[in-house]
Amino acid sequence: MDDQHCRLPVAASALDMKLIQEVMPVGASQSILSEQRCLAEGTPVTDMTFKVQRTKSGQLLAMPDSNNLIAFDDFDGPWAEVAATWHFDVNASGLSPSCVAPPGTESSLEIHFGTDGVSDKIELGHLDLELHPQHQYRLSFSLKTIGLEPLDDKRSFGFYARVSSESTPGTFLGLERANHSIEATQDWRTYSVILNSYAFSSGQFWMGFSNLNAGYVYVTNVRLQEIGGANLIQRNDDPQTAGIDEGLPIRVTLKSTGHRLRENVDYEPWHDELVKRMEWFVHEHSGTPLRIKNPDLEGQELSVNYYHASLPDDDVGYVCCSLRHPRVLKLFRNQVAGINTIVNPNRWLINHDEIRGMGHDPLSESDSPAAILMENLQKCTGIIQTINPNAGIAVFNDMYDPHHNAVRRDEVNSSGDRLSYYPMVNGEFYNSWNDMDKKLTILNWQMAGLPPTVTVLGEWKDSLTHFENCVQVPQVVNGFYDVTTGDEAGVKERAGKQFSLAKGFQKITAVCYYSIKRDHRFIKQFSKSADEIWNNSP
Numbered sequence: 001m002d003d004q005h006c007r008l009p010v011a012a013s014a015l016d017m018k019l020i021q022e023v024m025p026v027g028a029s030q031s032i033l034s035e036q037r038c039l040a041e042g043t044p045v046t047d048m049t050f051k052v053q054r055t056k057s058g059q060l061l062a063m064p065d066s067n068n069l070i071a072f073d074d075f076d077g078p079w080a081e082v083a084a085t086w087h088f089d090v091n092a093s094g095l096s097p098s099c100v101a102p103p104g105t106e107s108s109l110e111i112h113f114g115t116d117g118v119s120d121k122i123e124l125g126h127l128d129l130e131l132h133p134q135h136q137y138r139l140s141f142s143l144k145t146i147g148l149e150p151l152d153d154k155r156s157f158g159f160y161a162r163v164s165s166e167s168t169p170g171t172f173l174g175l176e177r178a179n180h181s182i183e184a185t186q187d188w189r190t191y192s193v194i195l196n197s198y199a200f201s202s203g204q205f206w207m208g209f210s211n212l213n214a215g216y217v218y219v220t221n222v223r224l225q226e227i228g229g230a231n232l233i234q235r236n237d238d239p240q241t242a243g244i245d246e247g248l249p250i251r252v253t254l255k256s257t258g259h260r261l262r263e264n265v266d267y268e269p270w271h272d273e274l275v276k277r278m279e280w281f282v283h284e285h286s287g288t289p290l291r292i293k294n295p296d297l298e299g300q301e302l303s304v305n306y307y308h309a310s311l312p313d314d315d316v317g318y319v320c321c322s323l324r325h326p327r328v329l330k331l332f333r334n335q336v337a338g339i340n341t342i343v344n345p346n347r348w349l350i351n352h353d354e355i356r357g358m359g360h361d362p363l364s365e366s367d368s369p370a371a372i373l374m375e376n377l378q379k380c381t382g383i384i385q386t387i388n389p390n391a392g393i394a395v396f397n398d399m400y401d402p403h404h405n406a407v408r409r410d411e412v413n414s415s416g417d418r419l420s421y422y423p424m425v426n427g428e429f430y431n432s433w434n435d436m437d438k439k440l441t442i443l444n445w446q447m448a449g450l451p452p453t454v455t456v457l458g459e460w461k462d463s464l465t466h467f468e469n470c471v472q473v474p475q476v477v478n479g480f481y482d483v484t485t486g487d488e489a490g491v492k493e494r495a496g497k498q499f500s501l502a503k504g505f506q507k508i509t510a511v512c513y514y515s516i517k518r519d520h521r522f523i524k525q526f527s528k529s530a531d532e533i534w535n536n537s538p
Contacts, residue, residue: 442474468506511530
């Protein structure tokens with residue numbers, strides 16, 4: 001820690017402020033895994049076929065087949081055949097898929113947004129993709145834009161690309177996605193997404209654009225191909241003795257006979273040099289070939305099993321650590337001990353938040369994500385209580401809240417829409433709140449930055465009720481979360497509705513003004529609204 005951290009407790013004491021230290025990142029674990037990427041949650045690849053071929057330079061390399069699963073990837077061909085292969089779903093009054101222009105001279109799809117084109121939103125999909133379960137894939141495509149204008153200038157352009165396992169157009173269920181950004185005018189740019197097919201043998205590709213009122217988008221080179229060894233995790237079979245440069249179990253066998261090949265005899269040690277060079281996992285990956293040492297393997301097919309890190313979307317920081325790995329707990333313990341020596345905070349916040357991938361790692365396969373998460377919470381709580389027994393401990397609500405992210409996997413709302421959950425989780429977090437320590441405090445950010453509508457307030461009330469009556473723990477109301485109202489009146493209205501609702505609960509101990517963007521413009525109005533409602537003071 002630097003000198004600023006050493007001065008922090010002194011300054012806080014002088015201002016009569018209490019320090020709350022956030023630690024133990026589970027969900028977005030990049031800060032603690034940056035030096036030990038081998039401790040990331042592992043996603044398995046099983047029985048993936050690698051073909052051994054000799055390169056022009058004489059090297060023997062094994063890689064998966066690079067066949068593209070997307071037909072008419074550049075939209076070049078008779079338009080009737082292209083339109084029959086691709087599915088166009090336009091969500092705009094009075095418009096139809098015929099508004100999508102045929103490809104032009106650049107062998108690309110042209111989408112025109114505006115009065116004589118598509119307005120607001122369009123999705124294009126490629127259906128009936130045949131996938132191999134538990135294989136790794138790379139989705140890539142190129143985009144060019146000219147003169148895009150938003151329908152609502154308060155929001156950015158919407159753009160996503162994803163692979164889905166369902167037949168309903170636009171429904172994201174089982175695989176991975178990336179919410180990439182696009183500019184109003186940009187030359188050709190290639191985007192990539194690394195994903196795993198998990199248990200699915202079929203799927204669909206979808207790309208969508210929204211909040212666009214004018215301009216042109218061009219799409220070409222849409223490719224979905226098997227890829228090998230991307231974001232390879234390095235950890236050995238024995239977690240007690242694992243070293244930083246050792247890998248999760250890698251098994252390579254000869255496809256024709258099942259004979260297991262030997263590292264350093266038949267093939268060289270397998271390392272992801274790109275991840276090592278970039279010092280983190282990436283979507284822009286072309287794969288890591290197996291370097292073959294045994295010349296007799298030329299032309300043979302290999303069956304390869306390995307583990308890799310999964311990236312839930314374009315925010316690559318959301319990689320979860322392996323919750324049951326002993327070295328993860330050791331890192332947590334060292335983190336708390338170091339901070340406590342210098343800062344000695346009054347309260348700790350355990351960062352169990354937005355856990356988007358869990359349950360595939362070999363250390364986690366035997367139990368549900370809910371049980372694993374509660375086990376980890378209890379161990380994290382024990383670490384803090386041992387090091388600083390007098391400090392309070394809090395945790396975010398979302399992963400322990402059946403009205404937030406701890407929902408049943410297939411639960412739907414009254415409209416038939418699937419409730420939010422993380423599809424890269426092998427199981428569900430429902431019941432994760434069982435056996436929660438009654439001394440913990442819940443930091444409830446269920447409303448986040450949502451507008452205080454009747455529906456949103458109703459869901460928030462259900463969340464507050466859950467922790468007050470079912471879990472029976474104190475709560476802190478997270479009233480401000482980078483709200484986009486833009487004026488004091490909007491903050492006052494929002495805070496007033498929130499606090500009036502929360503005032504009816506007995507276990508709410510405080511309110512919190514929380515801003516990731518460090519937007520403190522409305523903190524005085526926020527505090528005043530809290531005083532007026534809670535303390536009846538003007």
